Amino acid sequence: xxxxxxxxxxxxxxxxxxxxxxxxxxxxxxxxxxxxxxxxxxxxxxxxxxxxxxxxxxxxxxxxxxxxxxxxxxxxxxxxxxxxxxxxxxxxxxxxxxxxxxxxxxxxxxxxxxxxxxxxxxxxxxxxxxxxxxxxxxxxxxxxxxxxxxxxxxxxxxxxxxxxxxxxxxxxxxxxxxxxxxxxxxxxxxxxxxxxxxxxxxxxxxxxxxxxxxxxxxxxxxxxxxxxxxxxxxxxxxxxxxxxxxxxxxxxxxxxxxxxxxxxxxxxxxxxxxxxxxxxxxxxxxxxxxxxxxxxxxxxxxxxxxxxxxxxxxxxxxxxxxxxxxxxxxxxxxx
Amino acid sequence: xxxxxxxxxxxxxxxxxxxxxxxxxxxxxxxxxxxxxxxxxxxxxxxxxxxxxxxxxxxxxxxxxxxxxxxxxxxxxxxxxxxxxxxxxxxxxxxxxxxxxxxxxxxxxxxxxxxxxxxxxxxxxxxxxxxxxxxxxxxxxxxxxxxxxxxxxxxxxxxxxxxxxxxxxxxxxxxxxxxxxxxxxxxxxxxxxxxxxxxxxxxxxxxxxxxxxxxxxxxxxxxxxxxxxxxxxxxxxxxxxxxxxxx
Numbered sequence: 001x002x003x004x005x006x007x008x009x010x011x012x013x014x015x016x017x018x019x020x021x022x023x024x025x026x027x028x029x030x031x032x033x034x035x036x037x038x039x040x041x042x043x044x045x046x047x048x049x050x051x052x053x054x055x056x057x058x059x060x061x062x063x064x065x066x067x068x069x070x071x072x073x074x075x076x077x078x079x080x081x082x083x084x085x086x087x088x089x090x091x092x093x094x095x096x097x098x099x100x101x102x103x104x105x106x107x108x109x110x111x112x113x114x115x116x117x118x119x120x121x122x123x124x125x126x127x128x129x130x131x132x133x134x135x136x137x138x139x140x141x142x143x144x145x146x147x148x149x150x151x152x153x154x155x156x157x158x159x160x161x162x163x164x165x166x167x168x169x170x171x172x173x174x175x176x177x178x179x180x181x182x183x184x185x186x187x188x189x190x191x192x193x194x195x196x197x198x199x200x201x202x203x204x205x206x207x208x209x210x211x212x213x214x215x216x217x218x219x220x221x222x223x224x225x226x227x228x229x230x231x232x233x234x235x236x237x238x239x240x241x242x243x244x245x246x247x248x249x250x251x252x253x254x255x256x257x258x259x260x261x262x263x264x265x266x267x268x269x270x271x272x273x274x275x276x277x278x279x280x281x282x283x284x285x286x287x288x289x290x291x292x293x294x295x296x297x298x299x300x301x302x303x304x305x306x307x308x309x310x311x312x313x314x315x316x317x318x319x320x321x322x323x324x325x326x327x328x329x330x331x332x333x334x335x
Numbered sequence: 336x337x338x339x340x341x342x343x344x345x346x347x348x349x350x351x352x353x354x355x356x357x358x359x360x361x362x363x364x365x366x367x368x369x370x371x372x373x374x375x376x377x378x379x380x381x382x383x384x385x386x387x388x389x390x391x392x393x394x395x396x397x398x399x400x401x402x403x404x405x406x407x408x409x410x411x412x413x414x415x416x417x418x419x420x421x422x423x424x425x426x427x428x429x430x431x432x433x434x435x436x437x438x439x440x441x442x443x444x445x446x447x448x449x450x451x452x453x454x455x456x457x458x459x460x461x462x463x464x465x466x467x468x469x470x471x472x473x474x475x476x477x478x479x480x481x482x483x484x485x486x487x488x489x490x491x492x493x494x495x496x497x498x499x500x501x502x503x504x505x506x507x508x509x510x511x512x513x514x515x516x517x518x519x520x521x522x523x524x525x526x527x528x529x530x531x532x533x534x535x536x537x538x539x540x541x542x543x544x545x546x547x548x549x550x551x552x553x554x555x556x557x558x559x560x561x562x563x564x565x566x567x568x569x570x571x572x573x574x575x576x577x578x579x580x581x582x
Contacts, residue, residue, distance in 0.1 A: 002444055195439040195448075201427045202436045208387055211407035212417050214440040214488055270427060 007190035013272075014330075021273070028178060032171045039291070041170045045242065047283040048177045049235050052184045054264040054275025056231025059188075060224045061261060062269035063197055065204030066116075070127030071260045073134040074229045076252040077104040078236025080138065083150040083246060086157070086164060093165035097237040104233035105226045112222040128254060135252035149247035150240065165241040173242050180238065184231065188272055191227070200224060201270070232260070255304075262307055265314055268323025277322050282310075336399065338363045338524065339384075339492060344393035346376075346383050353379040355548040356393075361492070366518045367526045368539035368556070372569050375545040377528045378420060381494050385417045386410035398491060411440070414491030418481040418498060420528075430472070430480050431456065431465035437487020448487075455483050458521070459513050475506040479513060486517065493517060495527040499534050507534055514538060532574065536560065544569060 010018055028048075032041060053071065061068050081100030085091035091099075111130050118126050139147045152166065159168040167173060191197050199220055203210040207217050240246050250256075259282075267278025289303050318324045337360035346354040353376045361367055369377050382388040384395060386407035395403045402410055416437075428436070434452035435445075442448050456462045459479055464472065469480055478498045485493060495514065499507050511534055518525050518538075529535045535542060536556040544552040544559060546568040552559060559565050566575055 002446065006445060193445050195443045195445075198428070198432060198436050198439055198448075202433075204427070206419075208407070209419060209484075210436075211387065212385060212411055212419070213437050213484065214408050214411035215436075216406075216408045 003190055003194075006193045007186040009193075010189060017273070025182070028181075032174055038170060039287070041174055043284055043287045045170060045174055045177055046287065047279050048174075048181045049239065050260070050263055050279040050283050051181055051276045052177075052235045053232055053260045054267065054279050055184050055188050056228040056235075057260050058228075058264045058269060058271075058275050059191060059200075059231075060221070060228045062264055062271070062274065063192065063204070064200040064221060064224050065270075066221060066225075067120075067124045067261065068127050068225070068228070069124050069254075069257050069261055070129075070131035071228070071232050072252045072254070072256040073131035074104045074108065074232040075236035075239065075256060076134065076138060076248065077107060078233030079240040079246050079251050080144050080150070080236075081233075082237035083152065083240040084144055086152060086241075087150060090164075092163040093237065093241055094163065097234060100237045101230045101233045104229045104236075108226045108229040109222060112225045116218055116221045116225070128257065131252060131257055132254065135248050138248040138252065147248065149245065149251075152241070152244040154244075165238070166244075173238075177235075177238060177242075180234065185272070185276075192272060196220060196224060204270075258307065262311060264321075266310055266321050268321035268326075270320065271323040271327075274321055274323045281322070336396065337361060338365075338398060339526075340394075340396040341380075341384065342394040342396070344380070344383060344395065345391045346379055346388060347391045352548050354383060354390075357545070357548075357550045358393075359543055359550065359553060361524060361526060363524055364518075364522065365524050366514075366538055366540050367524075368535035368542040369526060369528045369545065370530070370532075370535055370542060370559075370569060371545035371551075374547075375569075376548040377545055378496055379548075380545070381417060381496055381528065384410075385415055385494060411488060414489075415494065416485035416488045416490030416492070417494035418478070418485050418496055420496045420500075428469070429466050430461065430469055430483075433469055433480060434483045434487045437484040440488045452483075452487060455486050458516065459483050459486075475502050475510065478502075479510065482513060482517070486521075486523075490523060493523050493525045495525060495529075497528055497530065499529055499531040502531075507531055510534075511538060532570070 031044065057068060057071055060066050078100040081103055082093060082096040085096040085099070086093070115123060115126050115130070138144055144150065157164055157166045159166045160172065165176065199210065199215045202213065203215065203217050203220060210217050236251070239251070263278040263282050264275040265278070266282060267276065268274025285306070286303050289306065314321055339361040341360070342358050344354055344357045345352065357380065369380065371377055379388065383390045386402070386405050386409065390403065394401060397413060397415060400413065402413055405413070431449070431452050434455055435448045438448040438451040453462065453465070456465050459482065461479055461483060464476060469477055472480065482495065482498060499510050502510065514525060514527070515538060517523050527535070539556055542554065542556050542559045543550060544565050551568055552562050552565050554562070560570065560578060566572065
């Protein structure tokens with residue numbers, strides 16, 4: 001009961017934050033009812049997906065301070081579980097999604113156990129490696145389509161189909177992912193106030209102090225890593241139904257892993273709104289850059305240059321991202 | 336059997352014996368001081384007891400249980416809490432939230448943890464700091480916060496590592512009051528490492544002296560102040576002269 005209360009209780013934020021958040025979320029709810037371009041709604045779907053990825057990353061990367069650059073492997077596990085189960089055995093999305101989350105979580109325990117023996121940069125590098133290895137395995141595994149990946153054919157699964165999450169119009173996908181988005185916010189709001197949430201922030205600063213307070217540091221990290229994984233895998237399952245075709249090189253790419261981490265760091269790692277702000281800045285930017293510049297010869301990859309610049313700016317000026325700047329300004333004002 | 340019993344504890348780092356064959360015991364409701372020159376192995380001894388270092392040989396018994404091989408978080412779970420010489424307070428958390436992290440050892444409920452944290456902060460007279468960020472506080476207040484955080488775990492034994500270092504006389508008086516309160520009123524046995532002699536000699540029931548990793552003496556503060564080995568290794572002739580003059 002307390003958990004539900006905590007997840008719904010936003011009272012520790014200033015009223016202005018809640019007003020802004022409320023207004024923005026209301027806009028999200030009604031935006032598709034007005035005339036809009038298909039580009040706008042697909043960008044919005046991307047934004048919501050990446051917000052959830054970022055929120056998941058934020059548990060271990062933000063609150064726990066463990067820079068994880070291997071989240072794409074769990075996007076892949078979620079997407080492949082749902083895709084394979086649908087195509088081979090006609091399992092509906094709402095069953096295969098939790099199964100995908102379970103498989104991803106089990107996998108995260110298996111690799112999390114040795115991974116969290118490492119610290120700092122070594123941990124980050126190892127997460128990249130595990131993700132890339134899994135990608136390579138999927139590239140040569142015929143059962144999941146190997147390098148060609150999976151394709152959900154509209155002939156075999158005619159839209160609209162809510163059980164299998166197969167639609168023709170983006171608006172349906174939009175409302176499904178918006179529902180996930182709101183649920184994720186509630187979960188994160190509970191998480192940051194949970195015992196694990198507090199313990200992680202202690203671990204981030206000093207593991208010896210955390211141990212002396214009875215915290216099993218290794219286990220706490222593994223648990224949190226599993227939570228992050230579940231988030232990411234959930235969106236992965238959604239992703240395959242939404243785009244209907246996946247390839248291992250895309251869905252488990254290093255680019256995706258870095259983008260997930262970058263989003264949360266830019267917005268503000270270790271804060272509730274950070275990943276949402278980060279995704280809100282980066283996703284439209286990325287989409288528009290691709291639209292305007294990507295087609296022009298010689299400008300391919302300009303978004304990668306942009307990410308690099310952002311990483312440098314964030315780490316040089318404000319490691320706690322945009323939200324860190326806001327909080328700093330507030331504290332100065334209070335004095 | 337004593338409440339805490341350390342038997343022939345040795346801790347080596349490569350060829351260096353930081354703790355060499357140390358044995359001592361602590362009874363319930365005792366307050367023991369641990370003194371010695373820098374590098375004598377005092378903090379190492381704490382790290383061994385609290386499980387932060389695996390020991391090379393020897394045994395540690397606590398409350399009737401062999402805790403020699405337990406990890407730090409398991410030792411904390413058995414009821415040994417400690418503070419650190421350099422307290423790294425959580426940057427993201429306020430004073431109250433820091434203490435709550437300690438309280439979360441025995442409860443999963445946020446409101447219960449908060450309630451307990453507020454009670455401890457009140458007992459240590461820190462309540463008006465509860466919303467401050469720890470790193471923004473002056474050092475003496477930080478040290479008291481670290482004591483409060485350790486108390487959050489409801490310890491059966493508290494190890495304090497130089498909580499009075501760098502404080503002025505008034506602040507020493509204050510922290511001495513806090514330690515007395517923890518020991519006398521809350522009934523928690525305390526073992527403390529300290530260089531501030533007026534604190535150790537005033538409040539300890541017993542003092543253990545380390546030098547070059549070995550226990551060179553043990554006894555009441557009065558005995559230690561007169562012990563020639565202790566004077567030679569640590570206190571120095573000047574301390575003795577000053578004590579005589581004060582008498």
